[in-house]
Amino acid sequence: MPAVYDLANRGLLPPGFSLIGFARRDWEDEDFAQVVHDAVKQHSRTPFREEVWQQLIQGMRFVQGNFDDDEAFEQLKATIQELDKAQGTGGNFAFYLSVPPKFFPQVVQQLKKHDLADAPQGAWRRAVIEKPFGHDLASARELNAIVHEVFAPDQVFRIDHYLGKETVQNILALRFANQMFEPIWNRSYVDHIQITMAEDIGIGGRAGYYDGIGAARDVIQNHLLQLMALTAMEEPASFDADALVAEKAKVLGAVRLPKDLGSSTVRGQYAAGWQGGEKAVGYLQEEGIDPKSKTDTYAAIKLEVDNRRWAGVPFYLRTGKRLGRRVTEIAVVFQRAPHSPFDHTATEELGHNAIVIRVQPDEGITVRFGSKVPGTSMEIRDVSMDFAYGESFTESSPEAYERLILDVLLGDANLFPRTEEVELSWNILDPIEEYWDSHGKPAQYPAGTWGPTEADEMLARDGRSWRRP
């Protein structure tokens, strides 16, 4: 909602833009408007302006009903038609389906049944869906079939808010608009790539959703594999949705799982501990969690990409809850210089060169390389060169949702994963989940640390170590 307001405030919404809420709650239009008003006041990025709010509130309605209630959908239809006349929306509707997975088929069918999903000539009907996009390949296919039966594939927008972040879009700019990075972006120079998404919070009140899903399904399948695809893909022929999806699908299709899943994947569960100065309970002690649960709150996997550019370069993906701090980063770690004219003691502290893309917080890019420590002796140590969005572009960057909602209205699908990407991602993750189901149980790690020791050992076996993000 704040994102919608921000768009309106920046003058990017058409004047007749209308918003209809549909839920089980017993609300009037005014109640709905009040909730939106509060959310906007508290969270919007741009300052609150009364005239913008007045513009928005003109087209704000609420329809109360259950998902199986035919009458309510008729009511919804009537409201839409009324608004269409009153506000002049031109018969263009987007349905933002923020519903639990189990209601999904029903809602989509209702939309079809009440003739809400068929666009007349010259207008459009779009569907926006949030993750999870299924919980394995079979369920993802089923879900896609249900949605595509009603909405055309190019009218379905899967929201992955990570892809709306400036830095993520900047990966493509960094790689393909510049000359200095792409020549070294391959197996001749890159040693390995680490993609980390860490959260410092636990599952909070989401026990019902989280248990049985776990970190790998919740994060790796969508966010991390998307980040990996953007980092590893070849240059698209053009910057449009079809060309991008073709390249992303190619690289996801080239992903190969290691033969021994036992030694190249790790999953964990946070145990009781201290996080950032506060006491934290363990996952199994969280309210609503089965004390015998095998759900992973930490997952680390090693993947390889079988193509000419990346053969032999491992991609290490990790995510977890209750880790050291909240951070999402992509680190491209380079090989050491093939020959060093300096003696061993001079370069003892020199690490690998690296380019780190900070997705959040404090979006930006860091380049790490060695430099001489001032003084009479030759001593080389890592230093970093920093690019921060907050410094180089002082206007605060649009929120991810702001950008993505605007793209939906414009029908620009560049930043939305397509069906084939979702299915390819499950293809990668399914064998790992199956292996985990039948082998062992998650390793425990104290809350507030950087994950289980097994994950450190996994990289140590390859002669590498996790960065401290």
Place this chain on the structure above:
Amino acid sequence: MKIDLTDTTSSKINKALVKGRRAIGTPAVGMVLTLVIVTDEENAYDSLKAANDASREHPSRTLVVIKRAARSPRDRTTSRLDAEVRVGVEAGTGETVVLRLYGEVIDHAQSVVLPLLLPDAPVVVWWPVNAPLDPANDPLGALAQRRVTDTYAAEDPIGELTSRAAAYHPGDTDLSWTRITPWRSMLAAALDQIACKVQSVQVDGEEFNPSCELLAMWLADRLDVPVKRALSPGPGLTGVRMETDCGPIVLDRADGSLATLHIEGQPNRAVALKRRETAELIAEELRRLDPDDTYASALKYGVERLGEPAAPVTETGRDKDAEQGKGADEAADAKKAPAKKTAAKKAAAK
């Protein structure tokens, strides 16, 4: 710019750091390391001042961990974290976070520090006082590549050297060792000038100053000759005498700032060997972050192999001026009143 946070968490402190950096217009992070200072309230000010001075050479994020003693039983059971975030002119050339820990969180200080470490950059932990017996296995020490202790500040400095040797892990170092760097380079340079063999060595210094022991152990370890210690009134180290085949080499510093280097057959030379401020020591310590193998080797030589120090410095038979004799009386006074040890030492350290 200063931001005060009470009853806070590490994630809020991180947000305050980003906010502070943006507010002063330097959001880029050029800092090369994280320095964690673990101390009590009494020593926090001096340590932080030293660290800020050192940050001119090594821009760093400085985290001061102050463990506050609880006054009442109720305070001991509640847990609280207060923080003071300083960026810009108030924090040298880096960023400073002063963390005050109350109650239960005192035992979990590493959970507060870990989220505040700079990404990738090396971590140095410095205990100005009350260093743990096994720094590498201390929860905070385990986060660091380099662990700096100061045996000079300990109650029993010489005994502490023995336990440091027993618990040594690569990356450990001590400011008493840093203090003798200029002495070591001067002595090594003197020996480079002549082609004679050293037969024996004597190190003079004040009592309870572990630098004397470390210098003696270093010489004994490297030269493989008998090394004796003799007590002097200080300040600090006062002299080293090396007997060689072709006469003695003497490096003598009576006043704590200007020394004389005497080599047989050569004119006497003046050498500036000023006792240095803590800031300079820390700056030097941060220059190299790889394990100090020379320190390890000297430390492991073992204090007990040096034997007992000879008491009065005048027994060494060196012709000294009257000032030296006066100092010897003071040394005797100090020995009579061991209770005043700490106070005397602090006065001498200046």
